[in-house]
Amino acid sequence: MTPTLHRRLASLVCAVLLPLGHATPVTPTPLVEDVPFITTPDHVAVAMLEMGGVGAKDHVIDLGSGDGRIVITAAKRFGASGVGVEIVPELVAQSREHARRAGVEARTRFEVQDLFATELAPATVVTMYLLPEVNLALRPRLLALAPGTRIVSHDWDLGDWLPDRTLTLAVPQKTIGLEKTSRLHLWTVPAKVDGLWCAAGGASLRIEQRYQALQATLDDGPERRSYSGRIDGTTLHLLGSGGLAWIASATDEQLRTAPAAGSSAAPTWRRSTGAECP
Ligand SMILES: C[S@@+](CC[C@H](N)C(=O)[O-])C[C@H]1O[C@@H](n2cnc3c(N)ncnc32)[C@H](O)[C@@H]1O
Numbered sequence: 339m340t341p342t343l344h345r346r347l348a349s350l351v352c353a354v355l356l357p358l359g360h361a362t363p364v365t366p367t368p369l370v371e372d373v374p375f376i377t378t379p380d381h382v383a384v385a386m387l388e389m390g391g392v393g394a395k396d397h398v399i400d401l402g403s404g405d406g407r408i409v410i411t412a413a414k415r416f417g418a419s420g421v422g423v424e425i426v427p428e429l430v431a432q433s434r435e436h437a438r439r440a441g442v443e444a445r446t447r448f449e450v451q452d453l454f455a456t457e458l459a460p461a462t463v464v465t466m467y468l469l470p471e472v473n474l475a476l477r478p479r480l481l482a483l484a485p486g487t488r489i490v491s492h493d494w495d496l497g498d499w500l501p502d503r504t505l506t507l508a509v510p511q512k513t514i515g516l517e518k519t520s521r522l523h524l525w526t527v528p529a530k531v532d533g534l535w536c537a538a539g540g541a542s543l544r545i546e547q548r549y550q551a552l553q554a555t556l557d558d559g560p561e562r563r564s565y566s567g568r569i570d571g572t573t574l575h576l577l578g579s580g581g582l583a584w585i586a587s588a589t590d591e592q593l594r595t596a597p598a599a600g601s602s603a604a605p606t607w608r609r610s611t612g613a614e615c616p
Contacts (some may be wrong), residue, residue, distance in 0.1 A: 369573050370608045375404050378467050378492050381522050383408050384415065385507055390463040390488040392416040394424060399461040401453040401468065401476070406433025406446070411586070413442035416464075423451040458483060467492035485529035485588070486571035496522050499549045502526055502570070526550075528569045529588040536615035543593070549586075552576065593603035 352417065362489040386408065392398060394417035400408040403422025410433070412418040424430050453472075457465060458479055464487065466473065473494050480489050481499065495501060501523035509520045529553040532547035541558035547569070554565040565583055567576035574593070576584040584603050584607055585596040 343504060345404050348395055352380075372517065375426065376467070377404055378408060379509055379511060379520075380407065380411070382492065382507055382509060382522070383411050384521055385505065386490045387412050387418075389503065389505060390465065390490040392418050396462045398461055398463045398465060399456065399458060401435060401456065401464065401466045403448060404429055404467075406430075406436050406448055409433070409446050409448070410437050410440050410442055412463075413437075413445040414440050419445040421446070421460075423453050423456045424448065424450045425450065425452055428493055441581060444518055448614055461487060463488045463490065465490050465492075468494065468592075470494045470497075473497075480525075483527045485527050487527040489525045489527070491524045493521050494527065499525065502550065526571045529572045530590075531569060531574065531593070534610040534613070534615065535593055535607035536610045537607050538605065540615060541604055542610075542615040543607055 358393045376544070387398070390396075390398075392412050396412070396416070396418040398409055398412040398418050398420035400420065400422045402602070403409055403424045406422050406429075407608050409420035409422040412420045422430075422433055424433065427450045430448045430450045430588060434443075437446045437448065454467075454475070461483065464480065464483070466476075466489075468476075474497050477499060479494050480496070482576050489496075503524045505524075507520045507521045507522065508518060528550045530547065531545050531552070533545060535543040535545065537543070538560075541556065542556045544557075546553045550568050550570065552565075552567045552569055552574065554567065556563045556565070563578060563583075565576035567574060567584075569575075569588070572588045573590060574586045575582060576582065576586075586603070586607075587596070588604050591609050595603040595605055595607075
């Protein structure tokens with residue numbers, strides 16, 4: 339998809355949200371005609387940041403940052419640093435002024451920038467209030483972020499990348515629509531553990547991964563066992579017929595099982611580049 343098409347998609351964000359009753363136009367400033375601005379209500383912004391577990395060590399990037407309130411709240415209330423990217427220059431100027439008044443200038447930055455051209459890697463938390471199509475266009479880049487990075491989206495999901503958690507909040511100020519609610523979705527970027535892992539004694543663990551969901555098969559001599567489970571950031575939980583069988587932490591090259599894990603789990607597994615374990 340070209341950047342221009344991305345921009346056109348993104349510019350529809352608020353046009354779609356308006357009929358859903360989220361509109362809270364807070365500025366009389368003339369805006370770029372096809373990029374109207376809609377805010378996340380303050381209590382919803384706080385809930386998004388709480389849901390993302392935002393704290394003083396976090397760096398929040400808000401994609402399409404509007405008047406800057408999510409990044410400013412992240413800094414003022416949660417002690418985080420943050421960056422807001424927004425294509426409407428007047429909104430960026432407003433955001434900078436709001437940050438100055440809130441006393442969080444030093445920990446926040448606002449840039450006039452296309453969200454599709456934004457470097458996302460520094461984020462520990464990404465927030466967004468965009469459109470379903472825009473979320474989907476962003477999904478490969480979100481999925482490629484460091485394992486453990488949290489993503490919080492207001493109202494729209496990420497298609498078949500199912501959220502870890504969804505929260506529905508009352509938003510009484512919604513003026514249109516039958517349901518006066520906002521839905522918030524949280525994802526934690528999973529480590530990529532799909533493939534074959536080998537233990538020192540010759541055992542193999544073959545993992546099939548779909549986003550956070552895992553299926554695994556252990557082959558250890560005559561023993562063959564199947565597990566299903568999940569990965570939360572870098573932590574795997576694999577369940578066997580008797581319940582929780584494995585807990586392991588993942589890096590790109592290694593799985594390390596927790597001491598409490600089942601006795602059949604070797605302590606360390608290395609990623610195999612071949613089709614079989616040696
Ligand atoms: C629904 S508003 C959300 C504002 C803010 N994040 C909030 O939740 O209060 C979406 C914002 O995205 C901005 N936007 C739309 N397309 C964009 C793009 N391609 N790059 C950066 N910002 C964009 C719009 O100008 C608008 O301010």
